[in-house]
Amino acid sequence: MGEERSSTAGLNLKLPVIDLARLHTSHHRSQVLESLAEACKVYGFFQVVNHNIPCNATGRMIDVGRRFFELPFEERVKYMSTDIRSPVREEATSYAMHAKSLFLVLMGAILETLGVNTSILREFDDGSHLMVINFYPACPEPNLTLGMPAHSDYGFLTLLLQDDVEGLQVQCEGEWITVEPVPNSLTVNLGDHFEMFSNGRYRSVLHRVLVNSSKSRMSVASLHSLPPDKMVSPSPELVNEKNPRLYKDTNFAAFLDYMSSCETKHKNFLESRKLTKGREQAESQS
Numbered sequence: 001m002g003e004e005r006s007s008t009a010g011l012n013l014k015l016p017v018i019d020l021a022r023l024h025t026s027h028h029r030s031q032v033l034e035s036l037a038e039a040c041k042v043y044g045f046f047q048v049v050n051h052n053i054p055c056n057a058t059g060r061m062i063d064v065g066r067r068f069f070e071l072p073f074e075e076r077v078k079y080m081s082t083d084i085r086s087p088v089r090e091e092a093t094s095y096a097m098h099a100k101s102l103f104l105v106l107m108g109a110i111l112e113t114l115g116v117n118t119s120i121l122r123e124f125d126d127g128s129h130l131m132v133i134n135f136y137p138a139c140p141e142p143n144l145t146l147g148m149p150a151h152s153d154y155g156f157l158t159l160l161l162q163d164d165v166e167g168l169q170v171q172c173e174g175e176w177i178t179v180e181p182v183p184n185s186l187t188v189n190l191g192d193h194f195e196m197f198s199n200g201r202y203r204s205v206l207h208r209v210l211v212n213s214s215k216s217r218m219s220v221a222s223l224h225s226l227p228p229d230k231m232v233s234p235s236p237e238l239v240n241e242k243n244p245r246l247y248k249d250t251n252f253a254a255f256l257d258y259m260s261s262c263e264t265k266h267k268n269f270l271e272s273r274k275l276t277k278g279r280e281q282a283e284s285q286s
Contacts (some may be wrong), residue, residue, distance in 0.1 A: 001152060013170060015043060015178040015187070021050035025279075040198075042192060045170055047185045047216040048106070053098040055184065058161055061095040066218050069135040072096035073110030096131055099159050099222040104117040104127075106157060106188060115244060116237045121228055128155070128252060136167060139211040147209035147217070151271060153191035154255050161185040162219040171206040178210070193225050196247040197209030199234035206271060228252035248273045 017040040022028035039046035068076065070177065104124060111118045136147040147167060162168065168179045168187065195204040211217070226232060231249045237244045250273050 009128075011177045012179055012180050013041070013172060013177060015170075015227045016046045017182060017185070018046050018048045018051050020048055020052065020105065033109060033113050036109055040110060040113070040201075040202040043170065044190045044203035045179070045187065045207070047182050047187050048102075049182065049185045050185055051102050052241055053102060053186070057091075057095050057098050058184075060091040061161060061220055062163055062164045062218055064089055064091045065133040065220060067134065068133070069218075079264065092131065092133075094130060095161075095220070096129065096222065099161075100129055100224070103157055103159060103222070103224045106159075110157075110194075110202070114201065114235070116235045116239065119252065123230060124156075124224065126227050128228055130155075132223070134209070134219045136209060136211050136217040136222065137220075140212045140213060142263075145211060146273050147211045150206045150208040151202045152206055153189060153221075153223055154193065154252075155191040155223045156189055156194045157224050158189050159222040160189070160219055160226070161222075162187065163217060165212055165215045165217040166200070167209045167212060168219075169208050169210060176208070182226050191223065191225070191248075192273075193232045195203070196232050196250065196273060197235055197268060197279070199238040200246045201238060205225045225252065244275075246275055248275060 016035055018032060020032075023032045036046065062134075068079075071165070104121060107124060108118055108121055110241055111120070132164055133147070139145060148169070160168070162181060164181050164183070166178050166181060169176045170179055189207065190202055190204050192204045194202055208218075209217075229251060232252050233249045234245050254273075255269060
C-alpha cells in the first residue's frame with residue numbers, strides 16, 4: 001500500500017462546487033442542476049457552498065470534537081456507551097439538525113436531476129442519521145499508515161464537514177486523488193443506497209483518508225438514509241427494457257448482517273446486492 005500512496009502523491013482534485021444560493025434562483029437553477037447531475041455521474045462527490053449552515057455551528061462542531069480528542073483517554077472513556085440513545089453534547093445536536101435540513105434540500109435537487117417522483121423525501125423525515133467524528137493525529141511517517149482504508153458509504157448521502165487539512169482521497173479513473181478543501185464548504189458523496197436507488201445511474205465511489213506528517217485533521221461525517229426497516233430498491237421510474245434492474249432490494253439490517261458475516265473491503269456490500277442477469281443485460285446493450 002505504500003507504493004500505491006506514493007504513486008499518487010501530488011495529484012489534487014477540485015471537485016465540482018455547487019452553490020446552493022444559485023439553486024434557489026430561477027435564472028441559475030437549471031445550470032446548477034446540470035452541474036449536480038454531472039457530479040453525481042462522474043465523481044459521486046461534490047462540494048457545496050452557501051449551504052445555510054451558520055459558520056458558528058460548523059466552527060463549534062469542529063471545536064467540540066477537537067477538545068474531546070484532546071482529553072486524556074481516562075476522561076474520554078467516561079463518555080463511552082453502547083446506548084445510541086445516550087445524551088450527546090448540545091453543539092452536536094444543533095449541528096445534526098442543520099445537517100439534516102441540508103440533506104433534504106440536496107436530496108430534493110438530486111431526485112429532480114433524475115426526473116423521478118420526490119415523494120420518497122417524506123420517508124427521510126424519520127430516516128437514519130449517523131454522525132461520526134473522526135480525528136487523525138499527525139504521523140511523522142504517513143506512508144506507513146492510512147487514516148481510514150478505502151471504502152464506500154452505505155447510505156444515500158454523506159455530508160462531510162472538515163477542517164482545512166488535506167487528507168480525503170477519491171478514486172478517479174483508477175487513481176487516488178486528494179480532494180482540495182474549499183473554505184466554508186461541505187463535501188458531499190453518494191452512498192451505496194443511492195447507487196441502488198438510481199439503478200446505477202449515479203455512483204457511490206471509493207474513498208479513503210491519508211494522515212498528515214505535521215498536522216492533525218478533524219472531520220465530521222453525517223450519513224443519511226431511509227429508516228432502518230425500510231427497503232431500498234431501484235426507482236421503478238429508472239427501470240425499463242433498456243435499463244434492466246441491477247440491484248436487489250436491501251435495508252440496513254442486510255448491511256449489518258453482511259458486515260458481521262464476512263470481511264468487507266472496497267464496495268463488496270454493493271457488489272453483493274447486484275443482480276447478475278440485469279448487469280449482463282445492461283452490458284450487452286451498452
